[in-house]
Amino acid sequence: MGARRIEGGIARPAPVSIDVDGQSIQAFPGESVATALWAAGIRALRTSPVSASARGIFCAMGVCQECVADIDGRTTPTCLEPVREGMRISLRWNRP
Amino acid sequence: MSACDVIVLGAGPAGASAAIEASKAGLNVVLLDAGAAAGGQVYRAPPGSFRVTDAEAMGPDFAIGDGLRQELAASPAKCFFGRSVWHIAPGFVVRAVFEGNTEVYEAPTLIVAMGTHERVIPMPGWTLPGVMGLAAATILLKSQRILPGENTVVAGTGPLLAAVAASILKGGGKVAALVELSTRMDWVKALPSLISRPDLLKRGFGWLGELRAAGVPIYRGHALTAITGDAEVTGVEIAPVDAQWRPLAGQRRTIAADSVTIGHGLVPSTEVTRLMGAKHEYRHEQGGWVALRNEDFETTIPNIFVAGDGAGIAGAAAAALRGRITGLAVARRAGRKIDASRETTLRAQLGKAERFGHAISDLMQARPGLIETMTPETIVCRCEEVTRADLDSAIRDGARDVNQMKAWTRCGMGPCQGRMCGEAAASLLAAVQGGDRSKVGQLTARPPLRPIPYEAIVGQFDYADMELPEPQPG
Amino acid sequence: MFDTAIIGGGIMGCASALELAEAGMSVALLERRFLASSASGVNAGTLSLTDVRAALVPYALRSVELWRTLSERLGFDIHYREIGSITVAFNDREAEVLRERIAAKAALGIAVDIINAKRAREIEPALCEDVKLAAYCAEGGYANSAATGRAYRLGLIRAGVTLHEQAEVTRIERNGDGFVVSTANGVSLNARRIVLAGGSWLGGLGKMLGIDFPVHWRVSQVSVTERMKPSVSHVVSHAYGLLTLKQSDNGTILIGGGWQGKGDPERGPAEVLPQNLIGNLRLALQTIPALQGTRIVRTWLGLQAHTPDAMPLVGPIPGVENAFILGGVRTGYTCGPYVGKLFADILLGKEPELPLFHAPFNPSRFTAPSGNERLALTA
Ligand SMILES: Cc1cc2nc3c(=O)[nH]c(=O)nc-3n(C[C@H](O)[C@H](O)[C@H](O)COP(=O)(O)OP(=O)(O)OC[C@H]3O[C@@H](n4cnc5c(N)ncnc54)[C@H](O)[C@@H]3O)c2cc1C
Ligand SMILES: Cc1cc2nc3c(=O)[nH]c(=O)nc-3n(C[C@H](O)[C@H](O)[C@H](O)COP(=O)(O)OP(=O)(O)OC[C@H]3O[C@@H](n4cnc5c(N)ncnc54)[C@H](O)[C@@H]3O)c2cc1C
Ligand code: FES
Numbered sequence: 019m020g021a022r023r024i025e026g027g028i029a030r031p032a033p034v035s036i037d038v039d040g041q042s043i044q045a046f047p048g049e050s051v052a053t054a055l056w057a058a059g060i061r062a063l064r065t066s067p068v069s070a071s072a073r074g075i076f077c078a079m080g081v082c083q084e085c086v087a088d089i090d091g092r093t094t095p096t097c098l099e100p101v102r103e104g105m106r107i108s109l110r111w112n113r114p
Numbered sequence: 115m116s117a118c119d120v121i122v123l124g125a126g127p128a129g130a131s132a133a134i135e136a137s138k139a140g141l142n143v144v145l146l147d148a149g150a151a152a153g154g155q156v157y158r159a160p161p162g163s164f165r166v167t168d169a170e171a172m173g174p175d176f177a178i179g180d181g182l183r184q185e186l187a188a189s190p191a192k193c194f195f196g197r198s199v200w201h202i203a204p205g206f207v208v209r210a211v212f213e214g215n216t217e218v219y220e221a222p223t224l225i226v227a228m229g230t231h232e233r234v235i236p237m238p239g240w241t242l243p244g245v246m247g248l249a250a251a252t253i254l255l256k257s258q259r260i261l262p263g264e265n266t267v268v269a270g271t272g273p274l275l276a277a278v279a280a281s282i283l284k285g286g287g288k289v290a291a292l293v294e295l296s297t298r299m300d301w302v303k304a305l306p307s308l309i310s311r312p313d314l315l316k317r318g319f320g321w322l323g324e325l326r327a328a329g330v331p332i333y334r335g336h337a338l339t340a341i342t343g344d345a346e347v348t349g350v351e352i353a354p355v356d357a358q359w360r361p362l363a364g365q366r367r368t369i370a371a372d373s374v375t376i377g378h379g380l381v382p383s384t385e386v387t388r389l390m391g392a393k394h395e396y397r398h399e400q401g402g403w404v405a406l407r408n409e410d411f412e413t414t415i416p417n418i419f420v421a422g423d424g425a426g427i428a429g430a431a432a433a434a435l436r437g438r439i440t441g442l443a444v445a446r447r448a449g450r451k452i453d454a455s456r457e458t459t460l461r462a463q464l465g466k467a468e469r470f471g472h473a474i475s476d477l478m479q480a481r482p483g484l485i486e487t488m489t490p491e492t493i494v495c496r497c498e499e500v501t502r503a504d505l506d507s508a509i510r511d512g513a514r515d516v517n518q519m520k521a522w523t524r525c526g527m528g529p530c531q532g533r534m535c536g537e538a539a540a541s542l543l544a545a546v547q548g549g550d551r552s553k554v555g556q557l558t559a560r561p562p563l564r565p566i567p568y569e570a571i572v573g574q575f576d577y578a579d580m581e582l583p584e585p586q587p588g
Numbered sequence: 589m590f591d592t593a594i595i596g597g598g599i600m601g602c603a604s605a606l607e608l609a610e611a612g613m614s615v616a617l618l619e620r621r622f623l624a625s626s627a628s629g630v631n632a633g634t635l636s637l638t639d640v641r642a643a644l645v646p647y648a649l650r651s652v653e654l655w656r657t658l659s660e661r662l663g664f665d666i667h668y669r670e671i672g673s674i675t676v677a678f679n680d681r682e683a684e685v686l687r688e689r690i691a692a693k694a695a696l697g698i699a700v701d702i703i704n705a706k707r708a709r710e711i712e713p714a715l716c717e718d719v720k721l722a723a724y725c726a727e728g729g730y731a732n733s734a735a736t737g738r739a740y741r742l743g744l745i746r747a748g749v750t751l752h753e754q755a756e757v758t759r760i761e762r763n764g765d766g767f768v769v770s771t772a773n774g775v776s777l778n779a780r781r782i783v784l785a786g787g788s789w790l791g792g793l794g795k796m797l798g799i800d801f802p803v804h805w806r807v808s809q810v811s812v813t814e815r816m817k818p819s820v821s822h823v824v825s826h827a828y829g830l831l832t833l834k835q836s837d838n839g840t841i842l843i844g845g846g847w848q849g850k851g852d853p854e855r856g857p858a859e860v861l862p863q864n865l866i867g868n869l870r871l872a873l874q875t876i877p878a879l880q881g882t883r884i885v886r887t888w889l890g891l892q893a894h895t896p897d898a899m900p901l902v903g904p905i906p907g908v909e910n911a912f913i914l915g916g917v918r919t920g921y922t923c924g925p926y927v928g929k930l931f932a933d934i935l936l937g938k939e940p941e942l943p944l945f946h947a948p949f950n951p952s953r954f955t956a957p958s959g960n961e962r963l964a965l966t967a
Binding site: 513524529566568577585588 | 621622734813829855867888889
């Protein structure tokens with residue numbers, strides 16, 4: 019199940035869709051890609067290099083690099099990258 | 115290349131305040147930050163595309179942060195966001211990545227205000243998706259406006275625990291338990307220093323009241339000894355600890371949860387001052403290694419200043435004050451006229467704020483027994499998957515220093531460059547050297563400060579136009 | 589009283605200490621920081637035969653044989669991988685230099701072939717299409733230099749070497765025919781013979797004996813990418829020696845080539861020069877297009893000793909009986925195990941397999957001839 023967005027205090031812009039390994043996901047422009055994935059129930063982002071275990075958001079500030087994914091062809095920490103309409107995200111890029 | 119009088123690195127309360135003061139005093143200031151707006155960790159703004167409809171619901175920090183952002187926007191400082199700084203050369207030449215390209219900024223004076231990152235001493239299961247730092251949870255809650263999970267265990271040390279737990283409740287989530295290492299007695303002992311900020315104390319009590327009202331179980335003097343689950347978090351195991359925070363044998367209790375947020379204090383981010391070769395000293399109560407500095411916050415490298423939590427953990431109020439003082443000092447030294455009485459007042463306020471900040475920071479610092487939550491199989495280095503057993507084996511083979519440990523085991527060689535595992539590895543090394551953290555050294559800082567795209571370094575080029583140096587001797 | 593005190597725990601000091609101790613000598617090794625904490629622990633780990641200077645080829649050839657079993661001998665995996673090397677040229681001028689250099693090396697006994705671009709790309713498909721000419725050698729490869737200190741530490745202790753780490757030698761005095769060696773942390777020991785193996789710090793060590801060795805230093809930069817899918821399967825280098833690149837088993841690609849940063853023996857390696865980082869990475873990307881899209885995780889640097897003729901400084905120290913110097917070997921990581929062995933053989937009174945104290949390496953080429961004992965006699 020996806021994590022819940024908090025409704026109070028702010029109004030989000032109209033949602034857009036982003037592509038995650040061929041699956042279309044609703045997300046709000048400006049929120050981080052990590053947040054959008056989290057809300058869609060995708061917690062496992064990177065696969066660790068040795069044991070191939072799943073990793074997710076850990077620091078949310080661009081330090082730990084656990085949330086990296088392939089965004090439009092580049093390895094990018096998803097926690098720092100704002101959602102833009104039509105983004106293509108791959109989480110399979112580093113799966114063994 | 116863009117040239118100016120001062121470059122400020124980091125737009126948290128410290129960097130933003132420094133930029134405001136120095137620019138208002140007439141200096142040409144450039145402020146760089148990786149984030150999308152000023153505010154730093156504590157005042158992190160919601161995405162610019164979100165409209166704040168109810169400032170009160172956003173909490174008191176939002177208002178302070180917004181005030182700071184407005185003051186900065188009204189100041190002559192030139193702010194560049196989305197810039198991840200990756201190298202600094204003497205002189206000072208700053209390189210930052212922006213949208214995949216490197217930009218170069220140059221100034222004779224540098225103010226470093228890059229804040230902190232969080233310390234987490236590992237335990238089994240901490241690599242599962244759904245486990246995150248307290249700092250991460252704060253960012254999700256305050257800025258991204260999303261819950262860290264449906265039913266969250268909040269664990270570790272310091273005031274962020276109650277703050278995060280209260281925000282989860284306020285956001286409509288459930289807190290499975292609050293598990294704190296400190297005891298009530300630890301807090302009572304810190305009280306004399308905390309009294310200096312009755313407003314913040316009151317806020318803290320407010321959070322605790324909300325937790326009690328919601329019936330959140332609170333375990334004091336307890337550590338998380340394991341996080342359970344195969345692919346996802348299903349719960350945690352906790353145990354009471356001794357005075358050194360060593361988990362007591364035998365007494366385990368389990369709590370069901372789908373997410374965990376955990377932190378063991380903040381560590382000053384000193385990568386720039388290390389990179390530049392400034393001298394540092396180990397200050398336990400300030401979070402670890404801090405750059406040596408004089409009363410103007412100038413380091414041992416002339417014209418490099420440090421401000422904020424990066425100069426030693428002392429909290430948001432102290433960070434802002436340090437920033438203002440540094441900004442004024444830099445202007446004064448550049449021959450600009452500044453209001454000397456204002457500087458005196460700010461310094462007096464800083465004394466008070468630091469007393470409070472250091473007391474809180476001291477309370478948060480991990481104690482030596484906590485390393486026992488790392489079982490032999492526990493992954494310590496998340497990037498390279500180095501376990502405690504690997505580190506213990508290196509120690510048996512003679513490793514004594516953090517850089518040596520890194521070379522021998524790859525602990526800290528991955529993309530996070532030791533920011534996640536460095537504290538745990540250093541604590542293990544210190545444990546065999548009389549607990550003396552200063553003996554085990556600091557990781558060497560090198561560029562790029564964060565992993566950066568290859569093309570951002572090389573840019574566009576044509577091999578035919580490249581002038582290769584002379585061949586090496588054959 | 590030790591038979592030999594070796595000052596400096598880089599690969600030169602470690603390799604010779606191991607040989608001497610295994611042959612039964614009592615050996616003390618004194619190291620300022622930790623074993624292999626300088627050049628020998630931060631170098632790019634290239635052990636390819638095509639990338640050493642011609643004068644060193646015979647030593648490198650035999651050293652590679654030692655590298656093959658070094659991990660086993662020391663009791664810790666230094667990750668030696670015999671993957672061979674490909675050296676490339678992109679234009680006529682580079683091709684000419686390549687031809688000339690490879691011919692010289694082949695004459696010295698390396699099995700290396702000049703190959704055309706098509707063949708080069710068959711052997712190493714990661715190479716770019718612009719390759720004009722290449723050289724291929726199946727022998728040699730790379731090792732993980734970061735593991736050097738750990739491996740030698742285990743091996744040296746097992747061989748019975750007395751180790752002093754975090755022990756910077758600050759004074760060397762005469763004691764009869766031998767020496768008293770003292771360190772900043774209070775160690776003081778007696779030895780019949782001393783060996784200066786202090787890498788870039790050899791100048792300072794020489795001064796302790798009253799001798800001015802013209803030892804300077806170079807500060808080379810190395811960069812590493814994040815882990816990538818397996819894409820490069822050889823050591824790849826450039827005709828000019830300005831690139832060495834290899835992908836280790838863990839997927840990271842290490843990029844070196846002797847591009848210079850800043851530093852000195854006092855500060856250590858201090859400053860990465862961005863323009864040289866850019867140059868090095870451009871040459872790497874030109875050679876291996878698959879680097880496109882990866883990220884650079886770290887660039888570091890290390891000091892290595894440099895002599896005016898870029899040749900080793902190995903042999904008895906003129907005028908100081910029983911004192912030796914051992915350093916200044918370019919691609920000293922490759923050559924270290926064998927040079928250490930030859931050096932030990934000479935000290936043990938054995939006939940060395942190859943000359944080591946001969947004129948091109950001998951320190952007397954830089955010191956004015958003098959019959960006098962240079963180190964003042966104490967008591
Ligand atoms: C999540 C969190 C919550 C906190 N909450 C509180 C609180 O409620 N009360 C309190 O008193 N203290 C709190 N603290 C402590 C807090 O760190 C400080 O009090 C305050 O944020 C410090 O301000 P600063 O300006 O020193 O650093 P920060 O606010 O951390 O600002 C540093 C800035 O530097 C930027 N930066 C870092 N590296 C780079 C780089 N390479 N390139 C470009 N920019 C870079 C960052 O993006 C950031 O904006 C919290 C800390 C964290 C981590
Ligand atoms: C960045 C870099 C990349 C390189 N890449 C390669 C490569 O790919 N392949 C290759 O074959 N070669 C390479 N080299 C060269 C190779 O690393 C060196 O030639 C070799 O390691 C030199 O070994 P050494 O023992 O002479 O010196 P060092 O490794 O420098 O050892 C000297 C030791 O002496 C110690 N010392 C100094 N003064 C004192 C004192 N007063 N008391 C006690 N101890 C002291 C120092 O601390 C040091 O540990 C590279 C070098 C560098 C710097
Ligand atoms: S969660 Fe740590 S870098 Fe994104």
